[in-house]
Amino acid sequence: MESLKAEGVKDVFGIPGGANLPTYDALVDADFRHVQVRHEQGGGHAAEGYAKASGRVGVAFATSGPGATNLVTAIADAMMDSTPTVFITGQVRTELIGTDGFQEADILGATLPFVKHSFAVTDPRQIPEYVHQAFHVASTGRPGPVLLDIPQDLSRADIDYEPRTEPVELPGYKPSTDGNIKQIRIAAKALASARRPIFYTGGGVINGNASAELRELADSDRFPVTSTLMGLGGFPASSDRFLGMLGMHGTWTANRAMDNADLIVAIGARFDDRITGKLSEFAPNAKVIHIDIDPAEISKNVGAHIPIVGDVKQVLPKLTREYRALQTDSSRLDEWWNTLRGWQEAHPLFYEPGQNGEIKPQFMIETLHRATGGDAIITSDVGQHQMWTAQYYGFDKPRRWINSGGLGTMGFGLPSAIGAKVACPDEQVVCVAGDGSLIMNVQELATCVSEDIPVKIFLQNNGYMGMVRQWQELFWDRRYSSVEMGASPDWVKLAEAFGAKGMRCEDSADLEEQMTAALEHDGPVLLDVRTVAEENCYPMIPPGNAARDMVEAPRKAVS
Amino acid sequence: MEAGTPQVVKLEDLHVAGQLSGRKHILSILVENKPGVLARVAGLFSRRGFNIDTLAVGPTDDPSISRVTLTLDGAVHPIDQVTKQLHKLVNVLKIRDMEPEETVAREMALFKVSSAVENRAEIIQFAEIFRAKIVDVARRTMTIEVTGSADKIEAFERMVRPHGLVEMVRTGEIAIGRGSD
Numbered sequence: 019m020e021s022l023k024a025e026g027v028k029d030v031f032g033i034p035g036g037a038n039l040p041t042y043d044a045l046v047d048a049d050f051r052h053v054q055v056r057h058e059q060g061g062g063h064a065a066e067g068y069a070k071a072s073g074r075v076g077v078a079f080a081t082s083g084p085g086a087t088n089l090v091t092a093i094a095d096a097m098m099d100s101t102p103t104v105f106i107t108g109q110v111r112t113e114l115i116g117t118d119g120f121q122e123a124d125i126l127g128a129t130l131p132f133v134k135h136s137f138a139v140t141d142p143r144q145i146p147e148y149v150h151q152a153f154h155v156a157s158t159g160r161p162g163p164v165l166l167d168i169p170q171d172l173s174r175a176d177i178d179y180e181p182r183t184e185p186v187e188l189p190g191y192k193p194s195t196d197g198n199i200k201q202i203r204i205a206a207k208a209l210a211s212a213r214r215p216i217f218y219t220g221g222g223v224i225n226g227n228a229s230a231e232l233r234e235l236a237d238s239d240r241f242p243v244t245s246t247l248m249g250l251g252g253f254p255a256s257s258d259r260f261l262g263m264l265g266m267h268g269t270w271t272a273n274r275a276m277d278n279a280d281l282i283v284a285i286g287a288r289f290d291d292r293i294t295g296k297l298s299e300f301a302p303n304a305k306v307i308h309i310d311i312d313p314a315e316i317s318k319n320v321g322a323h324i325p326i327v328g329d330v331k332q333v334l335p336k337l338t339r340e341y342r343a344l345q346t347d348s349s350r351l352d353e354w355w356n357t358l359r360g361w362q363e364a365h366p367l368f369y370e371p372g373q374n375g376e377i378k379p380q381f382m383i384e385t386l387h388r389a390t391g392g393d394a395i396i397t398s399d400v401g402q403h404q405m406w407t408a409q410y411y412g413f414d415k416p417r418r419w420i421n422s423g424g425l426g427t428m429g430f431g432l433p434s435a436i437g438a439k440v441a442c443p444d445e446q447v448v449c450v451a452g453d454g455s456l457i458m459n460v461q462e463l464a465t466c467v468s469e470d471i472p473v474k475i476f477l478q479n480n481g482y483m484g485m486v487r488q489w490q491e492l493f494w495d496r497r498y499s500s501v502e503m504g505a506s507p508d509w510v511k512l513a514e515a516f517g518a519k520g521m522r523c524e525d526s527a528d529l530e531e532q533m534t535a536a537l538e539h540d541g542p543v544l545l546d547v548r549t550v551a552e553e554n555c556y557p558m559i560p561p562g563n564a565a566r567d568m569v570e571a572p573r574k575a576v577s
Numbered sequence: 578m579e580a581g582t583p584q585v586v587k588l589e590d591l592h593v594a595g596q597l598s599g600r601k602h603i604l605s606i607l608v609e610n611k612p613g614v615l616a617r618v619a620g621l622f623s624r625r626g627f628n629i630d631t632l633a634v635g636p637t638d639d640p641s642i643s644r645v646t647l648t649l650d651g652a653v654h655p656i657d658q659v660t661k662q663l664h665k666l667v668n669v670l671k672i673r674d675m676e677p678e679e680t681v682a683r684e685m686a687l688f689k690v691s692s693a694v695e696n697r698a699e700i701i702q703f704a705e706i707f708r709a710k711i712v713d714v715a716r717r718t719m720t721i722e723v724t725g726s727a728d729k730i731e732a733f734e735r736m737v738r739p740h741g742l743v744e745m746v747r748t749g750e751i752a753i754g755r756g757s758d
């Protein structure tokens with residue numbers, strides 16, 4: 019507890035059990051907040067939401083065995099999205115380890131493939147040191163989840179805590195952050211030669227707190243910017259140089275720009291398959307400058323012509339300085355901008371407006387933007403509603419958009435909203451949920467009520483697991499299989515049963531007013547918004563295809 | 578203008594460094610001697626789809642540090658990517674991709690060969706040619722210890738296999754850099 023306090027921990031999420039009783043006993047006297055969640059997975063995602071909203075390390079506790087294994091999805095999620103988190107699990111007593119004791123599970127072994135690092139405590143005197151190392155590893159370099167597994171007998175041992183005076187030193191862990199200045203100079207000169215450049219920015223800009231530095235670089239000339247799902251908010255969506263998100267459900271212009279670019283500057287992004295589409299046909303004309311703090315990301319999927327390993331926050335200002343010193347003629351970009359503007363005009367994001375009060379999901383997100391002034395922290399589950407939120411909300415600031423990008427964990431939205439609200443109690447926190455996803459962690463409504471965490475859940479209720487239904491419609495001959503949600507609960511009554519406020523909206527004319535009422539209500543709210551059932555999310559790069567094979571929303575024939 | 582940074586960088590002159598070396602690589606990896614380290618290394622290989630050809634683990638002159646020596650095929654795997662992923666393991670301290678010309682690599686193998694009276698002499702002769710040692714003799718079998726490069730061990734295997742190879746055990750290669758003058 020003393021070690022956690024020394025790390026500046028103010029809030030933790032978790033559930034007690036047999037093997038972590040000593041920790042929970044110590045919590046009684048500790049002066050930080052413990053949010054008692056209703057399922058360990060919820061606690062794990064709450065820790066992630068906390069970290070993503072605030073940039074501070076998120077912490078979750080669980081007991082041994084099932085408590086620990088319930089954390090596994092959250093740990094894997096934090097690994098994929100590089101979320102700084104520390105998970106502390108109880109383990110059975112030392113003499114029971116390896117005997118298949120009650121509630122014993124090898125959580126260290128189970129999570130090896132998706133932790134940044136993990137520690138098994140074998141001596142109580144290791145605990146303070148390991149806690150400090152865990153926070154150091156989780157929060158520096160490329161952030162990620164760290165697991166600390168403590169057997170019950172060792173966590174109850176009395177040890178004296180001596181405050182540490184020296185920074186943590188791990189012989190095998192030295193992230194390089196500066197960026198090689200020679201490479202940065204070459205990159206600046208390549209940028210000066212480029213006629214069709216594009217900045218492809220990712221979650222690294224958010225994790226590296228480098229939004230201001232990115233804007234500086236983009237402002238050093240008229241560079242167009244696109245962002246991954248994880249990078250949204252790193253560059254203001256309202257800027258006229260922002261081309262929108264790229265990738266499977268990105269904008270026509272962003273994907274076309276990548277396809278036609280002569281120079282791609284990847285900044286804290288990792289060329290995921292949802293970005294590249296068919297790898298062999300990805301950006302055939304482009305040279306690549308790849309800036310990332312993780313050397314293993316460079317040339318992993320797409321070969322980098324100019325690799326720069328370093329912290330984006332340190333590298334970008336150097337690149338800006340070097341580029342400005344070259345005093346290039348920005349008129350070389352005129353033709354490129356003409357092309358980009360042409361695409362933007364001909365291929366904007368588009369949906370057929372709803373008829374007779376029906377609520378289009380895209381309209382719902384536009385309405386949400388109006389109702390929140392575009393300035394709320396938005397979390398989401400995974401599926402169509404997630405993509406529509408990414409496309410239509412227009413994030414202008416970092417750490418406002420919290421979702422499960424890499425692992426794609428349904429049920430992420432509500433618990434991560436809880437974490438975000440605990441981290442930022444003065445901000446408006448909204449969870450945009452899908453009906454398929456929300457029910458996967460709906461038990462956390464109890465946490466919202468009993469811990470007084472007033473998050474607003476705006477449910478896009480279309481009665482389907484919509485994204486899977488869309489794939490079945492488009493790629494599996496409309497043979498719908500297990501995608502209808504059937505006898506879904508009455509969400510309003512469900513919210514009320516938990517002690518939260520339940521609301522329902524079935525008419526687009528009432529939507530903004532109801533959203534505003536929900537936002538103004540002093541407590542958690544679930545607003546059940548009945549949206550059009552079989553809407554598809556476009557544009558879309560069909561899986562396994564190249565970006566240029568993108569499909570747009572069909573337009574109704576004009577009669 | 579300092580060396581190494583050209584005046585103008587033309588995009589068409591930029592190239593991606595080659596990924597596949599096309600040859601066998603020996604990686605000599607120093608790791609912290611802590612529980613689970615080998616599982617982390619082995620798990621990384623299986624998760625990333627890298628195939629380990631041989632693997633040898635042993636202590637070093639420092640009891641807190643162990644050495645993992647492994648060989649893998651650079652025609653199939655981008656070695657650079659493998660070493661970068663290995664470096665991300667916090668318990669991995671140092672990785673050397675051993676240069677073939679500057680490395681002494683050795684492996685040991687034990688061969689149990691069926692040896693009837695009539696071919697015993699021939700097997701002993703092979704052992705002498707390969708500077709191998711006969712470490713066990715029984716009524717029907719002989720066990721021979723061979724040390725050398727992987728190529729030498731494979732050559733010995735080809736010689737004795739026709740006589741009836743009952744069992745073979747190999748350690749996997751270990752390697753050390755040649756001394757410099």
